[in-house]
Amino acid sequence: xxxxxxxxxxxxxxxxxxxxxxxxxxxxxxxxxxxxxxxxxxxxxxxxxxxxxxxxxxxxxxxxxxxxxxxxxxxxxxxxxxxxxxxxxxxxxxxxxxxxxxxxxxxxxxxxxxxxxxxxxxxxxxxxxxxxxxxxxxxxxxxxxxxxxxxxxxxxxxxxxxxxxxxxxxxxxxxxxxxxxxxxxxxxxxxxxxxxxxxxxxxxxxxxxxxxxxxxxxxxxxxxxxxxxxxxxxxxxxxxxxxxxxxxxxxxxxxxxxxxxxxxxxxxxxxxxxxxxxxxxxxxxxxxxxxxxxxxxxxxxxxxxxxxxxxxxxxxxxxxxxxxxxxxx
Numbered sequence: 125x126x127x128x129x130x131x132x133x134x135x136x137x138x139x140x141x142x143x144x145x146x147x148x149x150x151x152x153x154x155x156x157x158x159x160x161x162x163x164x165x166x167x168x169x170x171x172x173x174x175x176x177x178x179x180x181x182x183x184x185x186x187x188x189x190x191x192x193x194x195x196x197x198x199x200x201x202x203x204x205x206x207x208x209x210x211x212x213x214x215x216x217x218x219x220x221x222x223x224x225x226x227x228x229x230x231x232x233x234x235x236x237x238x239x240x241x242x243x244x245x246x247x248x249x250x251x252x253x254x255x256x257x258x259x260x261x262x263x264x265x266x267x268x269x270x271x272x273x274x275x276x277x278x279x280x281x282x283x284x285x286x287x288x289x290x291x292x293x294x295x296x297x298x299x300x301x302x303x304x305x306x307x308x309x310x311x312x313x314x315x316x317x318x319x320x321x322x323x324x325x326x327x328x329x330x331x332x333x334x335x336x337x338x339x340x341x342x343x344x345x346x347x348x349x350x351x352x353x354x355x356x357x358x359x360x361x362x363x364x365x366x367x368x369x370x371x372x373x374x375x376x377x378x379x380x381x382x383x384x385x386x387x388x389x390x391x392x393x394x395x396x397x398x399x400x401x402x403x404x405x406x407x408x409x410x411x412x413x414x415x416x417x418x419x420x421x422x423x424x425x426x427x428x429x430x431x432x433x434x435x436x437x438x439x440x441x442x443x444x445x446x447x448x449x450x451x452x453x
Contacts, residue, residue: 125355125356126153127149127152127153127154128152128153128154129153129154129155130153130154130155130203130204131154131155131157131201131202131203131204132149132154132155132156132157132202132203132204132205132206133156133157133158133159133198133199133202133204133205133206134146134149134156134157134158134159134206134208135159135189135195135198135205135206135207135208135209135231135235136159136161136189136207136208136209136210137158137159137160137168137169137171137184137208138158138160138161138167138168138169138170138171139169139170139208139209139212140170140306140308140310140311140312140315140344141208141250141303141306141344141347141348141351142158142170142206142208143169143170143171143173143174143310144308144310144344144345144347144348145206145208145348145351145352146158146171146174146178146182147174147178148348148349148352149352150178150181150182152352154204155183156181156182156183157182157183157184157185157198157202158171158182158183158184158185159185159187159189159195159198159209160184160185160186160187161186161187161188161189161209162186162187162188163186166186168184170310171184173310185197185198189209189227189231189234189235190226190227190230190231190234191234192234192237192238195231195234195235195238196234196237196238198238199235199238199239199241199244200241201243202243202244203243203244203245203246204244204245204246204247204248204355205235205239205244205246205247205248206248206250206351206355207232207235207247207248207249207250208250209227209231209235210227210228210231210250210280210283211223211224211227211228211276211279212252212276212314213276213314213452213453214254214274214276214277214400214404215314215400215453216314216453217274217275217276217279218274218275218401218404219453221275221279224275224276224279225275225279225282227279228276228279228280228282228283229279229282229283229286231283232249232283232286232287233286235247235249236249236286236287236290236296236298239290239296239298240290240294240296244296244297245297246297246298246299246355246361247287247296247297247298247299248298248299248300248301248351248354248355249283249284249287249298249299249300249301250300250301250303251280251283251284251300251301251302251303251364252277252280252302252303253302253303253304253305253340253366253368253409253411254273254274254276254277254280254406254409255270255271255272255277255280255281255284255302256268256269256270256271256406256409257269257270257271257272257273257277257406258271258273258405258406258407258408259407259408259409259410262372262408262410263370263410263411263412263413264366264409264410264411264412265366265412265414265415266302266363266364266365266366266412266415270284273403273404273405273406274400274404277406284300284364287300288300288362288364291361291362292362297361298361298362299354299355299357299360299361299362299363299364299365300363300364300365301350301351301354301364301365301367302364302365302366302367303342303347303350303367303368304339304340304341304342304366304367304368304369304409304411305339305340305341305342305368305409306341306342306343306344306347307341307342307343307344307431307435308343308344308345308431308434308435308438309344309434309435309438309439310344310438311344311435312452313446313447313448313452314452314453316332316339316375316378317341317378317382317432317435318435318439318446319332319452320332320378320379320382320383321382321386321435321436321439322439322443322446322448323390323448324382324383324386324387324390325386325387325439325440325443325448326443326448326449327390327448327449328387328389328390328391329390329391329393330379330383330390330391330392330393331393331395331398331451332375332379332392332393332394332395332398333375333394333395333398333399333400334375334394334399334400334405335374335375335376335379335392335394336374336375336376336407337374337375337405337406337407337408337409338372338373338374338407338408338409338410339372339373339374339375339378339409340368340369340370340371340372340409340410340411341369341371341373341378341428341431342367342368342369342411342424343424343426343428343430343431343434345425345426346367346369346424346425346426347367349422349425350365350367350416350420350422353416353420353421353422354416354420354422356420357419357420357421359419359420360419360420363415363419365415365416365419365420366411366412366413366415366416367411367413367416367422368409368410368411368413368424369411369413369424369428370410370411370412370413370424371410371428372408372409372410373428376392379392380392381428381429381432382432382436385432385433385436386436395451397451398451
């Protein structure tokens with residue numbers, strides 16, 4: 125697909141992955157609209173970190189994904205929709221489950237309904253590997269059962285199924301991308317890798333939750349490439365496609381890799397108030413990415429080691445943007 129002058133909208137554009145996607149789309153020549161969550165500070169989230177030139181080529185619409193009319197106006201006259209707007213922090217979903225249902229399910233419904241208007245050529249809906257819950261088998265393919273082990277994952281399962289229903293019921297050209305754990309520059313402190321890095325840079329103690337869960341970690345440029353390729357491929361319409369590295373690492377091993385690069389003398393501790401409820405903790409996630417290779421020619425290109433190098437460098441330069449000594453739920 126030639127992205128030049130294509131009318132594209134990215135919801136949740138102020139977020140980590142979405143800001144990188146916006147940057148890539150503009151680089152490829154697309155006419156990009158960023159739908160950013162409204163706030164009275166006129167704060168565009170991670171979009172603020174983009175270059176002045178990139179921001180000058182970007183239309184910003186501020187609104188709320190749960191507002192049906194705001195979403196309809198934002199999607200008017202667009203051709204490609206990338207839907208990334210969501211509440212994503214798992215621990216906070218224990219505190220505010222209704223917010224997750226409203227944002228992740230109703231917000232997705234609003235996007236899908238608005239996308240039924242003529243002119244929309246493709247909708248890319250964003251899922252998460254958390255919908256699989258603790259792996260029954262690994263690597264996890266798209267046929268693996270879905271398990272709502274947190275209010276967050278349950279809300280994303282609901283959103284995924286709403287997207288699926290719009291394909292079957294209304295022939296909407298929607299594809300669902302299911303990224304495994306993405307990391308890289310601009311990621312918030314609610315994610316484990318920035319949590320480890322910021323503590324290693326500022327303290328001799330790295331405090332985490334459980335150290336035994338296994339995660340499949342994908343560098344953000346590879347994930348963004350997955351978004352681009354799933355939008356470009358006609359074979360992905362009506363499909364859900366995993367995007368992940370295919371390799372697993374425990375949180376404890378990950379912490380050691382980062383600690384040894386930054387502050388080898390730092391201790392790594394399991395702090396009880398960071399541990400998720402036992403039945404809610406997803407123990408193991410490792411991606412089977414063979415369908416992504418088959419349908420859209422995607423495969424990861426950045427190793428965990430190189431990705432960590434890039435991420436550590438960025439966070440070191442932006443450490444004042446973080447609060448290393450506070451636990452971010």
